[in-house]
Structure formats: C-alpha cells, structure tokens
Amino acid sequence: MFETLKAHQAKVADRRFEEMCDAARAAAFTAQTGDLILDYAKTNIDATALGLLIDLLNQTGVAAKRDAMFEGQPINETEGRAVLHTALRNLDGDPVIVDGKDVIPAVRATLDRMAGFAEQVRSGTFKGQGGAITDVINIGIGGSDLGPAMAVRALSPYHDGPRCHFVSNVDPADIAEVLRSCDPATTLVIVASKTFTTIETMTNARTAKAWMGETVNDPAAQFAALSTAADKTGAFGIPSDRVFGFEDWVGGRYSMWGPIGLSLMIAIGPDAFRAFLRGGQAMDTHFRAAEWPENLPALLALVGIWHNQVCGYATRAVLPYDNRLGRLPAYLQQLEMESNGKRVSMDGVDLPVDSGPVVWGEPGTNGQHAFYQLIHQGTRVVPCEFLIAARGHEPELHHQHQLLIANCLAQSEALMRGRSLEEATAIMAAKGLTGAELDRQARHRVFPGNRPSVTIAYPTLDPFTLGQIIALYEHRVFVEGAVLGINSYDQWGVELGKELATALQPVIEGKADATGKDGSTAALVAYLRQNGA
Numbered sequence: 295m296f297e298t299l300k301a302h303q304a305k306v307a308d309r310r311f312e313e314m315c316d317a318a319r320a321a322a323f324t325a326q327t328g329d330l331i332l333d334y335a336k337t338n339i340d341a342t343a344l345g346l347l348i349d350l351l352n353q354t355g356v357a358a359k360r361d362a363m364f365e366g367q368p369i370n371e372t373e374g375r376a377v378l379h380t381a382l383r384n385l386d387g388d389p390v391i392v393d394g395k396d397v398i399p400a401v402r403a404t405l406d407r408m409a410g411f412a413e414q415v416r417s418g419t420f421k422g423q424g425g426a427i428t429d430v431i432n433i434g435i436g437g438s439d440l441g442p443a444m445a446v447r448a449l450s451p452y453h454d455g456p457r458c459h460f461v462s463n464v465d466p467a468d469i470a471e472v473l474r475s476c477d478p479a480t481t482l483v484i485v486a487s488k489t490f491t492t493i494e495t496m497t498n499a500r501t502a503k504a505w506m507g508e509t510v511n512d513p514a515a516q517f518a519a520l521s522t523a524a525d526k527t528g529a530f531g532i533p534s535d536r537v538f539g540f541e542d543w544v545g546g547r548y549s550m551w552g553p554i555g556l557s558l559m560i561a562i563g564p565d566a567f568r569a570f571l572r573g574g575q576a577m578d579t580h581f582r583a584a585e586w587p588e589n590l591p592a593l594l595a596l597v598g599i600w601h602n603q604v605c606g607y608a609t610r611a612v613l614p615y616d617n618r619l620g621r622l623p624a625y626l627q628q629l630e631m632e633s634n635g636k637r638v639s640m641d642g643v644d645l646p647v648d649s650g651p652v653v654w655g656e657p658g659t660n661g662q663h664a665f666y667q668l669i670h671q672g673t674r675v676v677p678c679e680f681l682i683a684a685r686g687h688e689p690e691l692h693h694q695h696q697l698l699i700a701n702c703l704a705q706s707e708a709l710m711r712g713r714s715l716e717e718a719t720a721i722m723a724a725k726g727l728t729g730a731e732l733d734r735q736a737r738h739r740v741f742p743g744n745r746p747s748v749t750i751a752y753p754t755l756d757p758f759t760l761g762q763i764i765a766l767y768e769h770r771v772f773v774e775g776a777v778l779g780i781n782s783y784d785q786w787g788v789e790l791g792k793e794l795a796t797a798l799q800p801v802i803e804g805k806a807d808a809t810g811k812d813g814s815t816a817a818l819v820a821y822l823r824q825n826g827a
C-alpha cells in the first residue's frame with residue numbers, strides 16, 4: 295500500500311518545494327471550513343502524492359469506517375465498544391442508536407443537568423459551608439484532566455466563573471500547592487474519573503476530602519463526581535444529584551465534551567460551553583460531508599501519514615502561536631500517542647510501517663529561543679504544525695499580536711527557504727570576513743531549508759473555534775488510525791506500568807523485599823529507602 299507512495303517520495307525527495315510554492319499552489323493546498331483554514335502548501339506533497347494519499351483513504355475504507363463510528367458501531371473492537379464522543383456534541387443532529395436505543399436524549403439531559411449545576415455554582419446558589427464557591431478543584435488525570443485544563447487556559451478571556459485548579463499528579467506536591475491556595479469552606483472539588491479507580495485520582499480525592507474535613511462539617515456536600523461508575527461514586531460518599539455520568543463509549547481522551555468538561559462549563563458558563571460543542575459539531579458535519587480533497591481532518595491526517603509513514607520523520611512539533619494554547623501540545627500527546635501508539639493492527643498483526651509519531655511542542659515565540667535551533671539546523675527533519683489567530687483578545691496590544699503573527703509566518707518561511715552556503719558566504723563577506731575564516735563561519739550559518747510545515751489559522755481563539763480545532767485533531771487521529779488499521783480507542787500500553795507500580799508499593803514501604811526484582815530496580819529501591827523513602 296505504501297510502496298507506490300514511498301517510490302514517489304524517493305523520486306521527489308531532493309526537490310526544493312519552495313520552488314513549487316506559488317499563489318496557485320497556496321490556493322490549491324489550502325482547505326477551509328467555516329473561518330478556519332489549513333495551509334499545507336509548505337510541504338513536498340504535490341498533486342501526484344495527494345492523489346496517492348487519497349487512494350490510501352479509499353483502499354483502507356476510511357469513509358465506511360468513519361460512518362461506522364458516527365453510527366455507533368462497536369469500532370473499538372478490543373473492548374467491544376462504540377466510539378461516540380461525537381454524540382456528546384450532537385446538539386441538534388440525528389438520533390444515534392447503540393444497542394437498539396437512541397443515546398442522544400440522555401446525553402442532552404446530562405448536558406442540561408450540568409448546565410443547571412454550573413449555573414448554581416456560578417451564581418452562588420450552590421454554596422460551600424463558608425458561602426459562594428470561589429474555587430473549583432478538578433481532580434483527574436489523563437483525559438480527565440488534560441482536556442478541561444487545556445481548554446480553561448485556552449478560553450481564559452471567557453472565564454467569568456470561580457477560579458479553577460487542576461490536580462492530576464500523584465506527586466503530593468501537586469495537590470499540596472493547590473490546597474494551600476484554596477479556602478476549604480468555599481471550594482468545590484470535582485473528582486473526574488471515568489473508571490473511578492485510577493490510583494492517582496482516588497488518592498488525591500481522599501487527600502482533598504481529608505483536607506476539607508478539617509474545616510467543613512460535611513465535606514462530601516462540596517464534592518461532585520464525573521464518572522461512568524455510579525456505584526463507586528456513591529461508595530465515595532458523593533450524592534447522586536452531584537454525579538454526572540457518561541457511557542463507556544466515551545474514551546477518556548475524547549471526554550471533555552461531556553461531564554468531564556464540567557470545570558470548563560463552570561469557568562466559562564453553559565452558553566460558551568455550548569458554543570464550544572457547536573464548534574466540534576461543525577467539524578463533525580464537515581468531516582462527514584466534505585470530499586477528501588477539501589476535508590480538513592483527512593488532509594491533516596494525510597500530511598501526517600506522508601511525513602511519518604512515508605518520509606520516515608519520527609516526530610511532529612505542535613507550535614501554537616497562541617499562548618493560551620500552551621497546554622495543547624500536552625493534550626495532543628495523549629490524544630495522538632495514546633490513540634495511535636500501537637504496534638499491531640486490529641487483527642493483531644504487526645504493522646508493516648511505523649505507528650503514530652512522537653508529538654511534542656511549546657507555544658511560539660518561546661520555543662524559538664529554545665529548541666528551534668534543532669528544527670532549523672539539526673540533522674533530523676521535524677515537521678511542524680503552526681497555529682495562529684488573526685486577532686488576539688487584547689485589542690489595545692494589537693501591534694504586539696502583529697509581531698506574533700510575523701514571527702509565526704517567518705518560521706514556516708525560514709523552514710522552507712533555508713539559507714544556502716552562497717547566501718551565508720555573501721552575508722559574512724559583507725561583514726568583512728575572508729579566506730578560510732569566511733568559509734568556516736559561513737558553514738555554521740547555512741540552513742538546509744526544505745523543511746515542511748502546516749499552518750492552521752483562524753480569526754480568534756473563541757469557544758467555537760477551540761471546538762473546531764479539537765475535533766479537527768480528533769478526526770485526524772481517527773483517519774490516521776483507520777489507514778493504519780489499528781484500534782485508536784484502546785490503551786493497553788498503559789497497563790503494565792500500573793501493575794508493576796502496585797506490586798512495588800509494598801517494597802518501597804519496606805513491607806516486602808525486592809526478591810525477584812532486577813538488579814537495577816532493587817538497587818534503586820535500596821538507594822531511595824536509605825535516603826528516606
């Protein structure tokens with residue numbers, strides 16, 4: 295399947311794609327839905343490559359797989375589950391039938407309950423022992439943390455509810471610092487855990503309950519739970535009217551659209567939260583309807599496949615020139631790497647190509663003063679994904695935003711153009727260098743260029759746009775996984791470490807010895823115990 299693509303790539307690998315990048319190419323290799331655009335003109339993908347990539351979508355039946363997902367078929371085959379996070383943002387679409395039942399009425403009823411509770415908290419009708427809620431602490435990890443934490447930061451200009459804090463790490467430093475900054479009498483703790491068994495979350499939830507119990511007579515009265523496990527939330531002492539449930543067809547890393555988004559809803563209000571859902575729903579509609587050459591999630595996936603499985607670039611950098619998207623790379627690390635970091639296809643056969651790439655990044659311009667050196671002059675090619683808004687939320691500082699835009703566009707231009715030895719030599723010669731010193735200095739100033747990037751641009755980062763962006767990435771992950779034939783919706787790779795941690799706990803506590811452990815682990819246990827563990 296990939297052979298033809300690889301053969302084409304080998305043929306065109308050395309060409310300077312800058313030379314193709316005229317206005318016609320920019321128009322042809324930019325796709326748009328609503329106000330959001332995806333520019334992939336600064337890549338080496340040409341019409342032939344695009345045609346072959348689209349063939350890949352057809353050969354692997356991506357359209358049928360997409361429809362199966364939206365229709366609620368159990369495409370998460372290793373767990374026998376449907377994959378229906380799209381139902382959570384289906385505000386006015388068709389019924390979705392799972393096991394003979396339309397799931398949409400329950401989804402909308404839960405959304406209304408969330409909205410009712412969020413309004414009570416925001417208006418001060420729901421009170422802590424000490425009065426109106428001033429602080430909300432979301433305790434969760436992975437998908438029960440990264441989505442709302444990312445979105446609360448992204449949408450800070452819309453944040454008019456109580457302060458929101460996020461505790462995820464079992465490292466006591468995380469919760470200790472948050473608790474220190476809150477008054478238990480006016481704090482609401484939200485325990486966010488799909489399974490309500492995750493050791494980090496349950497440990498932090500117990501710590502928070504004990505902290506609150508030192509001041510508040512009925513700590514459970516200031517707790518809410520977001521989970522699929524109603525029995526376990528009850529056992530923890532949280533009354534059912536403050537439990538917001540969802541079904542197992544919502545994967546953890548896809549769950550911020552429903553109850554797991556409660557902290558976001560409390561922060562920005564139900565109307566803005568619905569605008570976020572509408573943005574996701576708009577991307578769903580586009581993904582289902584647009585032809586592949588105009589389909590943003592499909593195109594973003596094909597660019598990813600071209601760079602990763604065809605060109606062999608092992609990582610991709612996500613570089614938001616939008617400081618409020620500072621947590622987007624971390625969010626995408628889970629979304630993409632937990633979904634597509636799989637070594638066997640759905641039927642258990644080894645993949646013939648690499649699995650999904652390593653995803654990493656930081657906001658620009660900060661990254662420019664840190665790791666961009668490697669991106670520009672290192673020996674490895676790192677495909678980059680830039681995100682940029684036309685407008686910020688600080689009109690009085692618009693000129694500063696223009697400087698941000700200039701930097702973003704300059705980076706993708708520099709990656710593509712590079713600087714030749716001749717150009718570098720001319721620059722250094724103009725500074726007065728000559729002879730061997732000129733040669734030596736010039737070589738350090740060469741940029742190979744021909745380094746690919748895509749740019750996602752939008753008018754401004756509002757709730758609707760954030761919904762579009764997140765759904766765009768979700769569907770990109772879906773398409774990449776569907777082409778590879780893997781199950782993007784399980785995560786068995788996280789289990790072994792959990793099991794070993796559980797077994798090691800009594801060894802660390804000195805209640806069991808390290809018999810049977812490898813030499814390195816046993817020695818590390820001994821060192822840490824000798825030093826106070």
Ligand code: F6P
Nearest residue numbers: 436437438487488489492546788
């Ligand atoms: O260990 C991985 C994982 O299962 C993620 O997939 C999930 O988002 C996270 O842990 C948290 O799980 P839960 O919401 O059940 O606490």
